Amino acid sequence: MEFDTVIHNGTLVTMDARMRIIPSGWIGIRNGCIGAIESVAPPAGVPQSVDAAGGIVMPGLVNTHTHLPMTLFRGLADDLPLAEWLNDHIFPAEARFIRPDTVRWGTLLACAEMLLSGTTCCCGGYFLENEVARAVSETGMRAVLAQGVIDFPAPGVPDPKKNIDHAEAYAKHWLSESPRIIPSIFCHAPYTCSDATLKAAKAAADEMGLLFQVHVAETRQERERSIKEKGLSPVAHLDSLGLLDRRTLMAHCVWVDDRDIAIAGDRGCAVVHCPESNMKLASGIAPVPAMRAARIPVGLGTDGCASNNDLDLFGEMATAAKLHKAASGDPTVLGALDVLKMGTIDGARAIGLYDSIGSLEIGKQADVVVLDTRTPHLTPMYHPESHIVYAAGGRDVRHVFVSGQPLVQDRRLLTMDIRKIMDRVNNIAQEIRKPWI
Numbered sequence: 001m002e003f004d005t006v007i008h009n010g011t012l013v014t015m016d017a018r019m020r021i022i023p024s025g026w027i028g029i030r031n032g033c034i035g036a037i038e039s040v041a042p043p044a045g046v047p048q049s050v051d052a053a054g055g056i057v058m059p060g061l062v063n064t065h066t067h068l069p070m071t072l073f074r075g076l077a078d079d080l081p082l083a084e085w086l087n088d089h090i091f092p093a094e095a096r097f098i099r100p101d102t103v104r105w106g107t108l109l110a111c112a113e114m115l116l117s118g119t120t121c122c123c124g125g126y127f128l129e130n131e132v133a134r135a136v137s138e139t140g141m142r143a144v145l146a147q148g149v150i151d152f153p154a155p156g157v158p159d160p161k162k163n164i165d166h167a168e169a170y171a172k173h174w175l176s177e178s179p180r181i182i183p184s185i186f187c188h189a190p191y192t193c194s195d196a197t198l199k200a201a202k203a204a205a206d207e208m209g210l211l212f213q214v215h216v217a218e219t220r221q222e223r224e225r226s227i228k229e230k231g232l233s234p235v236a237h238l239d240s241l242g243l244l245d246r247r248t249l250m251a252h253c254v255w256v257d258d259r260d261i262a263i264a265g266d267r268g269c270a271v272v273h274c275p276e277s278n279m280k281l282a283s284g285i286a287p288v289p290a291m292r293a294a295r296i297p298v299g300l301g302t303d304g305c306a307s308n309n310d311l312d313l314f315g316e317m318a319t320a321a322k323l324h325k326a327a328s329g330d331p332t333v334l335g336a337l338d339v340l341k342m343g344t345i346d347g348a349r350a351i352g353l354y355d356s357i358g359s360l361e362i363g364k365q366a367d368v369v370v371l372d373t374r375t376p377h378l379t380p381m382y383h384p385e386s387h388i389v390y391a392a393g394g395r396d397v398r399h400v401f402v403s404g405q406p407l408v409q410d411r412r413l414l415t416m417d418i419r420k421i422m423d424r425v426n427n428i429a430q431e432i433r434k435p436w437i
Contacts, residue, residue, distance in 0.1 A: 001028065001030060001035050001036065002030065002046075003028035003029055003030050003035060003036070003043065003046050004029055004030055004031070004046070004047055004048060004404060005028070005029040005046065005047070005048040005049075005050065005366075005401070005404055005406075006026055006027070006028050006029070006042050006043065006046045006048070006049050006050070007026060007027050007029070007050045007052055007057055007368060007370065007399075007401075008025075008026035008042040008049065008050070008051060008052065009024065009026070009051050009052050009053060009054060010024075010025065010026075010052025010053075010054065010055050010056060010057035010370060011023050011024070011025070011054075011055070011056050011057065011381075011384050012025040012026075012027065012037065012057050012058075012360060013056055013057070013058040013059075013340075013360075013384050013385060013388065014037065014059075014359055014360040014361065015058070015059050015340070015341065015344045015345045015358065015359040015360065016359045016360065016361050019337065021384055021385070022037070022039050023039070024039065025037065025038060025039045025057070026038055026039075026042040027057065027360060027366075027368065028042075028043070028046075029366040029368075029401070029404040030404075031404070032365060032366055032403035032404040032405070033363060033364065033365060033366055033403075033404070034360060034361060034362055034363065034364050034365075034366050034368075035362060036362065037360060037361070037362060048406075050370070050399060052370050052399075053372070053374065054373060054374065055370055055371050055372050055373045055374070055398065056370070056371040056373055056384050056387065056388065056392075057360070057368060057369075057370050057371075058344070058360070058368070058369050058371065058388065059120075059344045059345070059357065059358055059359050059360055059367060059368065059369070060118065060119065060120025060121060060142075060344075060357070060367035060368060060369050060400065060401075060402065061117075061118050061119040061120065061121075061313040061314070061343050061344060061347075061369070062119070062120075062121045062122075062123075062299060062300075062313075062343065062344060062347030062348050062351070062353075062357065062358060063114060063119045063121070063122040063123065063124075063300070063301055063302055063311065063313050063347075064122075064123045064249070064272045064299030064300060064301045064347045064350050064351055065123060065124055065249075065251045065272035065274055065299070065301025065302070065303055066110070066122050066123070066124040066301055066302050066303060066304055066311065067124050067125065067126045067303070067304035067306075068106065068107040068110040068111070068122070068124065068126060068132055068135075068136070068304075069098065069102065069103045069106035069107050069110070069126050069128075069132060070106065070110075070126070070304030070305050070306045071106045071107075071109045071110045071113070071304075071305045071311075071425065072097065072098075072102060072105075072106040072109075072425065072428060072429070072432065073090065073093055073304075073305065073306035073432075074305040074306060074309045074310075075309055076089065076093060076306060076432070077089035077090065077093075077306065078280075078309070080281075081281065081282060082218065082219050082281045082282075082283055083219070083221065085281060085306075085307070090306055093432065094127070094154075094155060095153075095155070096435075097428070097431065097432050098127060098128065098155040099128070099155065100128055100131045102428050103126070103127075103128045103131040103132060103135075103155075104131050104134070104135045105421060105424040105425050105428060106425065106428075107131070107132045107135035107136060108135050108138075108139065108416060108421045109421050109422065109425050110305070110311060111135070111136055111139040111141050111416070112139075112413055112416050112418050112421060113310070113311045113312075114141070114311050114313075115139065115141060115400050115407050115408050115413065116394060116397060116400075116408060116411070116413065117311065117312045117313065117314060117393075117394025117395075117397055118313065118314065118369040118371075118394055118397040118400060119311065119313050120141065120142055120357075120367040120368075120369065120400060120401075120402045120407075121141070121142040121143060121144075121347075121348070121351075121353070121357055121367065121402075122141070122142075122143050122144075123143065123144040123145075123146075123184070123211075123213075123249070123272075123299075123301075123351045124144075124145070124146065124186070124213075124301070124304075125145065125146030125147065125148045125184065125185075125186030125213055126146075126148050127147075127148050127154050127155040127156050127157070128155050128156040129145055129146065129147040129148065129170055130170055130173070130174075132145055133145050133170075133174055133177075133178075133181050133183070136181060137177075137178045137180065137181050138415070138416075139407070139415050139416055140180070140402050140403075140405055140407045140415050141180070141402060141407070142180045142181075142357065142365075142367060142402055142403070143180070143181055143182070144182045144183075144184050144211055144351050144352075144353070145174070145181060145182070145183060145184060146167075146183070146184035146185055146186035146211070146213050147166060147167040147170040147171065147183075147184075147185060147186065148186050148188060149163045149164065149167050149185060149186060149187045149188065149193060149197060149201050150163065150187075150188040150192050150193060151163070151192060151193050151194055151197055152192065163197065163201075164197065164200045164201055164204055167185045167201060167204060168185075168204045168208075170183060171183040171184070171185060171204070171205075171208055171210055172208070175208065179403075180402070180403065182210075182211075182353075183208075183210060184205065184210050184211040184212070184213055185201050185202075185204055185205040185210060185211075185212055185213070186212075186213040186214065187201045187202075187212070187213070187214045188214075188215060189214065189215040189216070189218075189222070190214070190216070190222075190226065190234055190237060190238065191222060191225065191226075195241055198214070198238070198241055198243060199241055199242070199243070202241075202242075202243045202248075205247065206247065209247070210247070211247055211248075211249055211351060211352055212243065212247055212248050212249070213248075213249045213250075213251065214238070214243075214248070214249075214250060214251070215250075215251045215252055216234050216235060216238065216250040216251065216252060216253055217233065217234040217235060217250075217252060217253050217254055217255040217256050217260070218251075218252040218254055218255070218278070218283050219254070219255065219281075219283050219284070220255050220284065222234060222255065223255040233255075233256070233257065233259070233260055234255075234260075235250070235253070235256055235260035235263055235264060236259065236260060236263060238250075239263050239267065244263065244264065244267035244269045245267055245268060245269060246267075246268040246269065246270075247269075247352065248267070248269040248270070249269070249270050249271075249272060249350060249351060250264070250269060250270070250271050250272070251271075251272045251274065251301065251303075252272070252273075252274060252278065252283070252286065253271045253273075253286050253291070254278055254283050254284040254285065254286045255284060256286070256287065258290070261287065261290055261291055261294050261296070262294065264291070264294070264296050265291075265294035265295055265296050269296070270296065270297040270298070270299065270349070270350035270351070271286075271291055271296055271297070271298050271299075271350070272298070272299050272300070272301040272350065273286050273288050273298055273299070273300055273301070273320060273342065274300075274301045274302065274303040274308075274316075275300075275316065275319045275320045275323050276302065276303075276308050276315070276316055276319050277301075277302070277303035277304075277307040277308050279319070279323070280307055280308065280309075281307055285323060285324070285327050288320070288324060288334065289324060289328070289333050289334060292338070297346055297349040297350040298342055298346060298350065299342055299343075299346055299347030299348075299349075299350035299351065300313060300316050300317060300320060300339075300342045300343045300347060301316075302316055312393065312394040313343055313394075314388070314389075314392055314393045314394050314396075315393060315394070316343070317339045317340065317342070317343050317388070317389045318389055318390055320334060320339050320342065321334050321335070321336060321338075321339045321389055321390070336383070336385045336386045336388070336389040336390060337385045339389050340385050340388055340389055344358050344359065345358035345359045346358075365402075365403050365404075366401055366402075366403060366404040367401065367402050367403065368399075368400075368401040369397055369399070369400050369401075370397070370398050370399040370400075371388070371392055371396045371397060371398065372396055372397075372398040373387070373396070375396065377391055378391055378392060378396065397411070398410060398411060
């Protein structure tokens with residue numbers, strides 16, 4: 001087979017069904033897909049040959065929950081409980097400053113940060129999502145992008161009665177617009193969307209075969225309010241509405257009990273764990289080991305930059321692994337390989353892309369990251385999966401490919417002018433700063 005690109009001289013961490021690790025291996029890429037994974041000498045005469053220089057070659061990371069334009073609000077309102085942070089700061093800031101131009105530049109900044117730190121696919125939602133999708137498409141990144149739905153006036157949808165119509169129009173447009181952009185519909189939460197809105201949004205997503213996303217049980221207060229008003233936990237309430245199935249992605253699920261976990265496992269829906277955001281907002285610790293034991297697909301998400309405050313999924317993996325050990329008192333809980341699965345193949349499964357990304361396997365899309373291990377903090381290396389989770393960071397990413405297309409080369413972005421993007425975002429920040437700080 002002739003290849004467009006060969007990546008060689010690296011340790012391949014495949015994340016395939018056998019969790020193979022291939023020292024001194026190579027992968028061949030043809031027409032955007034992986035065509036070979038070998039340990040023998042690579043072929044000569046390939047148009048593009050990339051020397052991994054003894055580093056780690058791995059699948060691109062999958063950030064399964066984020067809000068891209070919220071890079072604009074990084075550090076704007078820190079050290080606050082979620083309700084105050086959201087209602088007194090974020091919602092008002094969004095109402096005042098979120099518009100097509102700000103969404104575009106905030107999204108481009110998020111994509112730059114993610115690509116430079118090894119994330120090749122993200123999933124999430126926001127307002128003015130057409131602008132988000134256009135910006136992401138320009139970068140070459142892969143994404144599942146949802147139009148946000150909420151029962152209040154929102155940027156781009158001043159009349160909440162039209163929120164579902166707007167989401168449907170967005171999704172239908174992007175179904176055929178770009179092979180790397182997959183549309184979705186995202187209801188903000190059961191406490192900001194009525195039962196009628198939740199059901200209508202899920203029905204619209206189902207009609208188009210799309211992922212339905214929703215924030216669920218992020219705080220103790222949310223759970224207590226749901227039980228008081230509905231007589232059911234947030235998960236049980238969504239289940240009573242018929243919203244939980246294999247095309248439902250629930251973000252957070254911090255305050256869930258054994259019954260909630262059983263429901264989610266029975267329905268086949270997926271969950272996103274956002275440990276750093278949940279820690280920073282003091283929301284709590286999601287029972288991820290119990291969810292994984294129930295065979296619920298659990299991915300990792302950074303959440304938005306306003307509540308994290310970065311988009312480095314390497315850091316998220318390290319936090320997840322250590323947090324659950326400390327919380328449980330068991331050092332064997334969520335080992336390095338478990339967390340690496342959450343950041344790659346399990347994340348792909350959670351957002352419905354298991355067959356195309358998340359592992360280095362023949363026939364899958366060539367979403368590939370090369371880590372430079374020629375650094376003191378990555379020397380020596382006994383177990384690559386341990387290095388990835390406990391020692392590596394986004395700063396160690398050297399090359400990034402999406403569908404075989406190089407997007408980062410020797411730590412340099414190829415599809416974006418990062419200085420221009422940062423300058424534009426800084427100008428927007430000056431506008432935000434005047435009335436806010």
